[in-house]
Amino acid sequence: MSLVLGRFLQALRAAEVRVSSSEGMDAARAFAVLGLADRALLKRGLGQVLAKTTEDKLRFDDCFEQFFRSEDFAALESDLAAPVEPDFAAPAVETQLTGPRAEALETMLREGDRAGLQLALAQAAEAARVQEIRLFTQRGLYARRMLEAMGVVAVEQRMAAFRAAGDQASAAALQASLAQLREEVTAHVERQIVLLTANAGTRLREEILREVPLSRAEHSDFALMQTLVRKLARRLVALHSRRRRVDDRGRLDVRHTLRRNIQHDGLLFDIVWKQRRIDRPKVVAVCDVSGSVASMARFLLLFLYSVSEVLPKVRAFVFSAELAEVTTLFETLPVEDAVATTLKRHGWGSTDYGRALSQLREKVLDEIDHRTTVLILGDGRSNHGDPGHRDLHRIHERAGRVVWLNPEPRVFWNTGDSEMRRLSAACDQVESCRSLRQLETIINALMRMRT
Amino acid sequence: MNQPHANPDAVTAALEETRGGLARADYLCSEDVATAVFLALQLNKPVLIEGPPGVGKTELAHATARWLGRPLIRMQCYEGLDESKALYEWKYGKQLLYTQVLKDKLGDLMQGAQGLKESLARLHEFDDTFFAPEFLEPRPLLKALWAQHGAILLVDEIDKADQEFEAFLLEMLQDYQISIPELGTIKAKVPPICFLTSNNTRELGDALKRRCLHLHIPYPSLALEQQIISLKVPVLAAALREQVVSLVQALRKLDLKKAPAVSETIDWARTLVLLHASELEPGIVRRTLNVLLKFQDDIQLADTELTGLLAASLKPPHAR
Ligand SMILES: Nc1ncnc2c1ncn2[C@@H]1O[C@H](COP(=O)(O)OP(=O)(O)OP(=O)(O)O)[C@@H](O)[C@H]1O
Ligand SMILES: [Mg+2]
Numbered sequence: 001m002s003l004v005l006g007r008f009l010q011a012l013r014a015a016e017v018r019v020s021s022s023e024g025m026d027a028a029r030a031f032a033v034l035g036l037a038d039r040a041l042l043k044r045g046l047g048q049v050l051a052k053t054t055e056d057k058l059r060f061d062d063c064f065e066q067f068f069r070s071e072d073f074a075a076l077e078s079d080l081a082a083p084v085e086p087d088f089a090a091p092a093v094e095t096q097l098t099g100p101r102a103e104a105l106e107t108m109l110r111e112g113d114r115a116g117l118q119l120a121l122a123q124a125a126e127a128a129r130v131q132e133i134r135l136f137t138q139r140g141l142y143a144r145r146m147l148e149a150m151g152v153v154a155v156e157q158r159m160a161a162f163r164a165a166g167d168q169a170s171a172a173a174l175q176a177s178l179a180q181l182r183e184e185v186t187a188h189v190e191r192q193i194v195l196l197t198a199n200a201g202t203r204l205r206e207e208i209l210r211e212v213p214l215s216r217a218e219h220s221d222f223a224l225m226q227t228l229v230r231k232l233a234r235r236l237v238a239l240h241s242r243r244r245r246v247d248d249r250g251r252l253d254v255r256h257t258l259r260r261n262i263q264h265d266g267l268l269f270d271i272v273w274k275q276r277r278i279d280r281p282k283v284v285a286v287c288d289v290s291g292s293v294a295s296m297a298r299f300l301l302l303f304l305y306s307v308s309e310v311l312p313k314v315r316a317f318v319f320s321a322e323l324a325e326v327t328t329l330f331e332t333l334p335v336e337d338a339v340a341t342t343l344k345r346h347g348w349g350s351t352d353y354g355r356a357l358s359q360l361r362e363k364v365l366d367e368i369d370h371r372t373t374v375l376i377l378g379d380g381r382s383n384h385g386d387p388g389h390r391d392l393h394r395i396h397e398r399a400g401r402v403v404w405l406n407p408e409p410r411v412f413w414n415t416g417d418s419e420m421r422r423l424s425a426a427c428d429q430v431e432s433c434r435s436l437r438q439l440e441t442i443i444n445a446l447m448r449m450r451t
Numbered sequence: 452m453n454q455p456h457a458n459p460d461a462v463t464a465a466l467e468e469t470r471g472g473l474a475r476a477d478y479l480c481s482e483d484v485a486t487a488v489f490l491a492l493q494l495n496k497p498v499l500i501e502g503p504p505g506v507g508k509t510e511l512a513h514a515t516a517r518w519l520g521r522p523l524i525r526m527q528c529y530e531g532l533d534e535s536k537a538l539y540e541w542k543y544g545k546q547l548l549y550t551q552v553l554k555d556k557l558g559d560l561m562q563g564a565q566g567l568k569e570s571l572a573r574l575h576e577f578d579d580t581f582f583a584p585e586f587l588e589p590r591p592l593l594k595a596l597w598a599q600h601g602a603i604l605l606v607d608e609i610d611k612a613d614q615e616f617e618a619f620l621l622e623m624l625q626d627y628q629i630s631i632p633e634l635g636t637i638k639a640k641v642p643p644i645c646f647l648t649s650n651n652t653r654e655l656g657d658a659l660k661r662r663c664l665h666l667h668i669p670y671p672s673l674a675l676e677q678q679i680i681s682l683k684v685p686v687l688a689a690a691l692r693e694q695v696v697s698l699v700q701a702l703r704k705l706d707l708k709k710a711p712a713v714s715e716t717i718d719w720a721r722t723l724v725l726l727h728a729s730e731l732e733p734g735i736v737r738r739t740l741n742v743l744l745k746f747q748d749d750i751q752l753a754d755t756e757l758t759g760l761l762a763a764s765l766k767p768p769h770a771r
Contacts, residue, residue: 020661022662026496029494030493035458035462037462037463038459041462041466044482044486048487048490048665048666052665057667
């Protein structure tokens with residue numbers, strides 16, 4: 001069976017279309033008969049072989065559209081013509097540690113051969129069987145396999161050799177391009193998870209979206225992400241207000257009861273139960289929308305928007321160079337427009353944390369009190385300028401809580417122009433927040449906090 | 452890649468051939484239908500056809516038979532249909548007659564037989580004769596297997612048959628063979644091309660569905676229905692035909708108990724020809740609505756909506 005079809009069947013099964021093995025074989029025959037020249041024909045034919053109920057047909061159609069994207073369709077045929085190693089059973093990794101492939105990698109890295117690297121990357125993905133990845137936690141493993149299949153170990157040895165020989169320049173150059181390659185490989189693996197599960201049932205898909213770094217989420221996921229974030233925000237609010245109500249049920253409010261029943265000569269006709277006001281925290285939220293977080297700014301804003309939807313007292317700000325309040329914008333526009341407008345007006349600039357935080361202090365310090373939570377979403381990269389930690393300290397002194405959510409993994413903090421060390425000192429809580437899952441945990445903890 | 456892929460031009464040509472062949476047999480295909488018939492022939496797989504009544508499910512099998520010049524063997528399903536009606540029966544009459552003949556010949560036969568044992572052995576030789584193919588009365592399924600040059604087997608309205616019968620069909624559809632206890636396995640000389648139709652009065656079993664290609668025929672598109680009418684009722688003027696089909700298509704969008712089928716569009720077109728109608732005017736439509744709609748409620752509903760519907764279908768197509 002062709003590799004492509006095999007994967008398509010996997011995707012179908014993941015999308016909860018029941019495909020028996022005999023149907024799989026029929027599909028293979030149909031695939032061979034129909035060929036790839038006519039996409040619509042292939043879709044019709046495979047559909048008749050594989051989808052037998054109305055629901056299955058809908059799922060099949062979705063799945064086909066996503067799997068055989070029209071843009072990629074023409075390329076498929078040439079992919080198919082390329083020889084594919086038939087047996088993946090043997091660990092492909094060891095065999096490729098050394099030898100011509102490793103040398104080729106070094107040359108490509110040195111010469112910056114993008115096309116060559118892309119090809120090698122694709123081959124390595126095959127060799128490492130990245131298409132089988134299903135769990136987000138496996139991504140490190142698969143990325144490493146891919147890198148090894150590309151011959152990265154030998155390149156590292158070369159690097160060490162350069163160093164030993166005192167050729168620091170060559171070593172550094174190689175290291176830099178290797179770092180970039182690592183990043184690309186990881187990105188590839190993560191995208192692969194997103195893609196492979198693109199056709200999965202909505203539940204699974206949501207699972208994945210919760211785990212995937214916001215920066216990797218596809219533009220097309222925005223809608224699903226949106227419902228997810230809303231769900232999350234609503235659930236959190238519901239959860240916490242329910243808890244309060246539960247806490248208070250059945251507690252007699254003696255003072256109020258007595259006062260109200262004075263007219264009845266102290267006979268308790270009219271009983272008043274204790275009720276605590278449902279205090280929702282006041283939130284001041286600030287979101288970095290500068291170039292360095294561009295890939296996830298949409299999702300951060302989406303979150304910000306959803307939070308303002310469910311919590312009544314949110315003031316929302318964004319900044320790249322200048323700080324701007326978007327509270328009214330969020331209140332008046334539907335989410336897509338609000339996010340798009342915000343990005344258009346304020347996004348993509350270069351960051352100036354110093355300025356943004358001093359402006360924040362000017363604008364909100366007066367109304368900040370011990371019941372206020374200040375939430376900052378940003379990478380804390382100040383372009384080597386003033387990080388604004390002094391202003392943040394002023395804010396921190398008055399606020400109930402300052403929470404900083406950084407979309408970068410912790411290992412990157414304090415490297416380059418990241419100012420997290422100094423900024424952290426002015427926060428109660430600093431978290432790496434790369435995925436919705438983490439976001440959920442953090443916000444949950446945040447809302448537990450009694451105000 | 453293990454399998455060589457079809458030459459795209461050959462595929463296109465073969466599909467064109469299918470479409471053309473069926474058109475010559477008076478059946479106009481949608482892309483879906485052409486693909487299904489093409490695949491059925493290529494893969495030797497039965498086609499399960501579902502869809503509302505009167506969209507040409509049954510007709511497709513007939514047309515395929517006409518196109519390929521093979522006999523159509525039809526098995527209409529109903530509740531209680533069993534093997535003896537679907538597969539074969541023994542010709543009891545003929546067997547009985549044969550016994551008579553045998554009895555007369557018995558004396559000659561036993562002549563010279565030494566004792567009971569040998570007589571029985573001689574008789575035994577005739578056992579098989581009783582259950583030879585000559586005594587078999589083939590019913591549709593067996594006929595389809597026996598057809599010298601292959602046949603088109605139409606299992607019509609399979610949803611009306613019982614589930615046991617459906618299960619019984621599986622073997623036949625899987626390997627195009629059937630086992631008869633007295634005769635052993637009978638295998639098709641040329642595998643028949645099988646069409647099963649269903650109106651979905653009950654959910655068919657998964658096992659059956661797995662064995663078939665699945666073709667859903669919906670009501671035809673405006674363009675296709677126009678073509679069908681011009682094929683079936685060529686005397687109807689083109690302008691009127693357009694109005695007729697537009698109106699029927701609009702009617703199908705109403706919330707009717709039973710939407711008009713293609714067969715009803717054809718009947719209506721013929722009626723209008725007989726009445727020498729030159730245009731769809733409300734009077735004539737009202738008088739003939741009962742050709743299209745079978746329920747009084749539906750007729751009433753259509754009547755109240757008629758002015759709007761007519762206005763829409765009378766507009767020239769480009770203005771719509
Ligand atoms: N695509 C077509 N080309 C030519 N004729 C068609 C087509 N579709 C339907 N017809 C006509 O419609 C009539 C009804 O079709 P047919 O009896 O096959 O419908 P059916 O789907 O089997 O309906 P039922 O579910 O009631 O059995 C046929 O006589 C045929 O002439
Ligand atoms: Mg029929």
